[in-house]
Amino acid sequence: MKKLITISALILTLVLTLTLAGCSSKTSSASDEIQKIKDRGTLKVGVKVDVPKFGYKDPATGKISGFEIDIAKAIAKKILGDENKVEFQAVTAKTRGPLLDSGEIDMVAATFTITEERKKSYNFSDSYFTDGVGLLVKKASGFKSFKDLDGKTIGVAQSATTKKALQAEADKQGLKIKFSEFASYPEIKTALTSGRVDCFSVDGAILAGYLDDNTTILSDKFSPQEYGIASKKTNTALAKAINDTITELRNSGDLQKLVEKWGLK
Amino acid sequence: MISNLFSLINIKFLLYGFGLTLYISIVTIILSTIFGTVLGILRNSSKGLPGKLSAVYIETVRNTPMLLWILVTRFIVNMKPVNAGILALTIFTSSIIGEIVRGGLNSIKQGQWEAAFSQGFTYVQTLRYIIVPQAFKNMIPALASQFITVIKDTSFLWAVGIEEVTGKGMILMGSYASTTQVFSIFGMIALMYFTANYVLSLLFRAQQRRLVLQN
Amino acid sequence: MNGPFALFKWQALFTDWTVFAKGFLTTLLVSVIALLLALVLGILFGIFSTSKIKVLEAVSRVYVEFIQNTPLLIQVFFLYNGLPHLGVVLPVMLIGILALGIYHGAYIAEVVRAGINSINKGQLEAALSQGFTYWEAMRYIVIPQAVKIVLPPMTNQAVNLIKNTSVLSIIAGGDLMYQTDSWSSANLYYGPAYVVTGLLYLALCLPLATAARNFERKASQVPESDSEDKKLTYEEDAIA
Numbered sequence: 001m002k003k004l005i006t007i008s009a010l011i012l013t014l015v016l017t018l019t020l021a022g023c024s025s026k027t028s029s030a031s032d033e034i035q036k037i038k039d040r041g042t043l044k045v046g047v048k049v050d051v052p053k054f055g056y057k058d059p060a061t062g063k064i065s066g067f068e069i070d071i072a073k074a075i076a077k078k079i080l081g082d083e084n085k086v087e088f089q090a091v092t093a094k095t096r097g098p099l100l101d102s103g104e105i106d107m108v109a110a111t112f113t114i115t116e117e118r119k120k121s122y123n124f125s126d127s128y129f130t131d132g133v134g135l136l137v138k139k140a141s142g143f144k145s146f147k148d149l150d151g152k153t154i155g156v157a158q159s160a161t162t163k164k165a166l167q168a169e170a171d172k173q174g175l176k177i178k179f180s181e182f183a184s185y186p187e188i189k190t191a192l193t194s195g196r197v198d199c200f201s202v203d204g205a206i207l208a209g210y211l212d213d214n215t216t217i218l219s220d221k222f223s224p225q226e227y228g229i230a231s232k233k234t235n236t237a238l239a240k241a242i243n244d245t246i247t248e249l250r251n252s253g254d255l256q257k258l259v260e261k262w263g264l265k
Numbered sequence: 266m267i268s269n270l271f272s273l274i275n276i277k278f279l280l281y282g283f284g285l286t287l288y289i290s291i292v293t294i295i296l297s298t299i300f301g302t303v304l305g306i307l308r309n310s311s312k313g314l315p316g317k318l319s320a321v322y323i324e325t326v327r328n329t330p331m332l333l334w335i336l337v338t339r340f341i342v343n344m345k346p347v348n349a350g351i352l353a354l355t356i357f358t359s360s361i362i363g364e365i366v367r368g369g370l371n372s373i374k375q376g377q378w379e380a381a382f383s384q385g386f387t388y389v390q391t392l393r394y395i396i397v398p399q400a401f402k403n404m405i406p407a408l409a410s411q412f413i414t415v416i417k418d419t420s421f422l423w424a425v426g427i428e429e430v431t432g433k434g435m436i437l438m439g440s441y442a443s444t445t446q447v448f449s450i451f452g453m454i455a456l457m458y459f460t461a462n463y464v465l466s467l468l469f470r471a472q473q474r475r476l477v478l479q480n
Numbered sequence: 481m482n483g484p485f486a487l488f489k490w491q492a493l494f495t496d497w498t499v500f501a502k503g504f505l506t507t508l509l510v511s512v513i514a515l516l517l518a519l520v521l522g523i524l525f526g527i528f529s530t531s532k533i534k535v536l537e538a539v540s541r542v543y544v545e546f547i548q549n550t551p552l553l554i555q556v557f558f559l560y561n562g563l564p565h566l567g568v569v570l571p572v573m574l575i576g577i578l579a580l581g582i583y584h585g586a587y588i589a590e591v592v593r594a595g596i597n598s599i600n601k602g603q604l605e606a607a608l609s610q611g612f613t614y615w616e617a618m619r620y621i622v623i624p625q626a627v628k629i630v631l632p633p634m635t636n637q638a639v640n641l642i643k644n645t646s647v648l649s650i651i652a653g654g655d656l657m658y659q660t661d662s663w664s665s666a667n668l669y670y671g672p673a674y675v676v677t678g679l680l681y682l683a684l685c686l687p688l689a690t691a692a693r694n695f696e697r698k699a700s701q702v703p704e705s706d707s708e709d710k711k712l713t714y715e716e717d718a719i720a
Contacts, residue, residue, distance in 0.1 A: 050436070050439075059274055059275075059278055060274055089346070090346075090426060090428075091426065092426045093665075094425075094426075094661075094665055095339065095340075095425055095426050097668050098339070098340035098668075098670065099340070101340070102340060102341060102342065102343050103343050104343045104344070117667070118668075121668055155652075158661055158662060158665040159665030159666065159668075163666070164666075180652035181652055181658075181661070181662050181665075182650075182651075182652060183423075183424050183650065183661075184423075184426070184435065185439065186435045186436045186437075186438060186439025186440075187435055187439075187650075189438075189439040189442070190435065190438045190439060190442075190447070190561045191560075191561060191652075193442040193447070193561075194447075194560070194561040194562070194564035194565060194569075195564050195569060196560065196561065196564065196569075210439060210440075212440075212442060214442060324686060324689065325678075325682065327689070328639065328643075328681065328682050328685035328686045328689055329643070329678045329681045329682055329685070330643040330644070330645075330646035330657060330681055331643065331646075332646040332647070332649065332657055333646065333657065333674060333677060333678055333681070336661075336670075336674065337674050340670060368696075413548070413549065417550070417551035417552065417553075418551070420551040420552075420553040420554060421553060421647075423553075424649075424650060431551070431553060431554065435557075438561070444565040444566075447561065447562060447565060448562060448565070451554065451557070451558050451562055454554055455550050455554055455558075458549065458550050458551055458554065459546070459549045459550055462548075462549035462550075463545065463549050466548075466549070
């Protein structure tokens with residue numbers, strides 16, 4: 001018991017110190033942060049590698065390509081003058097936030113939905129794409145709409161906005177839904193296949209990559225998900241540069257061209 | 266069908282993951298053995314601050330789940346994913362090896378120390394020529410077991426997106442959903458781990474037999 | 481005022497303390513039942529492996545080698561996603577109990593085997609020659625010594641089992657680690673969440689680990705002449 005108290009005391013002291021440190025304001029002028037990236041020479045971007053058309057790693061070549069990859073390159077071109085001076089790192093819904101916090105990546109372009117709550121922790125650009133939450137079920141299950149999932153279990157990814165969106169919709173329709181959370185999409189798909197969950201739900205764009213002969217995506221689509229590029233809260237200069245790029249892309253029509261290039265709605 | 270699953274791309278995919286598993290394991294084993302030995306010796310021999318710090322470290326880390334340390338390390342430290350994984354595994358494994366070393370040193374009878382001192386050995390010399398070689402022999406089974414556990418523990422790195430062999434397997438399972446395919450994937454992954462670990466354990470047992478014969 | 485350990489994050493944690501309490505209770509429940517299962521399996525297979533009956537020894541050998549050389553995570557995934565293909569869909573908590581019980585059962589079997597082997601046969605023969613019946617000899621001479629030897633590594637296995645319940649977090653199992661992950665990925669307050677979780681696991685494991693060390697000390701307090709073969713060498717203290 002005595003040892004436990006000693007160790008707990010030490011840990012609490014450490015934590016208190018960190019808390020107080022977290023309270024101190026970080027002063028670094030806005031332009032310094034962009035300068036750091038320029039000095040480094042590369043823009044570090046967190047992207048998905050398992051979402052066809054958005055961020056997908058080709059198993060044969062190992063190259064990552066997609067809509068969000070192209071956008072990231074455009075931002076690199078604006079900040080560093082060369083669209084190839086960019087370093088991609090694979091992220092999941094669970095890891096993209098913490099990696100941004102720790103500074104391991106400068107920005108996130110990974111089907112990251114903008115929400116008021118998230119805006120408290122990160123800076124988001126204006127939306128560059130709007131998707132909705134979709135439902136993937138087994139054809140054999142006979143589910144035809146969200147109502148059929150009353151009392152059933154839906155598999156979602158940890159840290160994705162899906163759970164909240166579905167819960168809101170369920171409350172609206174007066175349904176009871178159970179959730180099972182997993183760390184990555186392949187695991188949810190496997191759980192769907194084995195019957196552990198009755199439905200796999202996430203943004204429609206991501207679901208498309210997991211469609212196969214035995215499954216179908218229900219026509220229900222809700223809760224418009226606005227994707228934005230996220231960057232660290234304190235890095236306001238970078239956020240501005242990112243947003244300027246997005247605005248330019250939209251105004252020049254290049255954003256729409258990318259949407260068509262990748263065959264997105 | 267099965268042939269789809271066993272395409273060259275997929276096999277290479279899995280093997281690449283297995284290679285990563287082995288790489289992470291080997292680096293972790295080397296680093297944590299060094300660090301763990303230091304910790305164990307400090308804890309056993311030092312009555313002052315280093316000893317106490319070592320004790321706190323060992324007790325805190327080895328009594329909390331490895332998964333917790335993997336998550337904490339990945340999210341706090343600014344490192345490439347694989348390196349963060351190695352760091353997490355090293356932090357955890359060092360504490361366990363520290364405990365093994367402490368136990369091993371303890372298992373040497375007090376008489377050995379007294380005999381060495383009476384012969385004029387210094388503390389460090391005693392440690393180096395008398396105690397550690399004997400203690401090491403006692404520690405080998407526990408060390409072997411822990412090394413094997415390291416290889417198995419790399420499977421947890423998948424929780425933070427590191428694509429070692431379990432991760433690769435899970436990704437494949439997302440695309441290949443028939444019963445035979447799923448079972449084949451499980452079988453292949455299990456086979457890879459089993460081979461690595463079983464071979465390792467055989468090597469250790471052979472080494473132990475040789476050491477026993479030497480005596 | 482927005483660091484990972486900001487005060488408002490701690491406040492949120494204490495408001496939602498029931499989330500963590502639920503996880504803690506699940507962890508506790510799974511640990512206790514799984515430990516019982518592991519003990520039963522371990523003692524059973526440990527006895528098999530020293531039974532001198534070839535078939536039983538072989539079965540025990542296969543069980544131990546297979547379980548000890550494959551990752552717990554793979555075993556859990558198999559029970560969770562593999563078995564349903566064969567029509568066997570077990571509730572998640574049961575999977576946790578089964579997987580942990582079987583996994584640690586293999587390690588305990590090894591501990592038991594070593595424990596049985598380490599009791600000098602001479603002890604049993606001496607006792608019988610003194611007029612003890614076989615069962616009296618077991619009860620008063622052999623088993624008390626065996627228990628003293630076997631207790632430290634067994635307690636270690638119990639600690640490992642409690643830590644390994646965290647594997648349930650990967651299959652949406654509702655244990656402490658899962659609740660922590662779920663709560664902190666929703667609001668990104670992972671600083672306080674992980675610290676509290678660590679402390680809770682410490683509260684469970686540290687007392688057991690300390691007890692293990694005390695057992696170990698008591699086990700080595702035997703007459704000098706016998707201490708060589710009495711204390712389990714680290715061969716048997718297989719740490720999982």
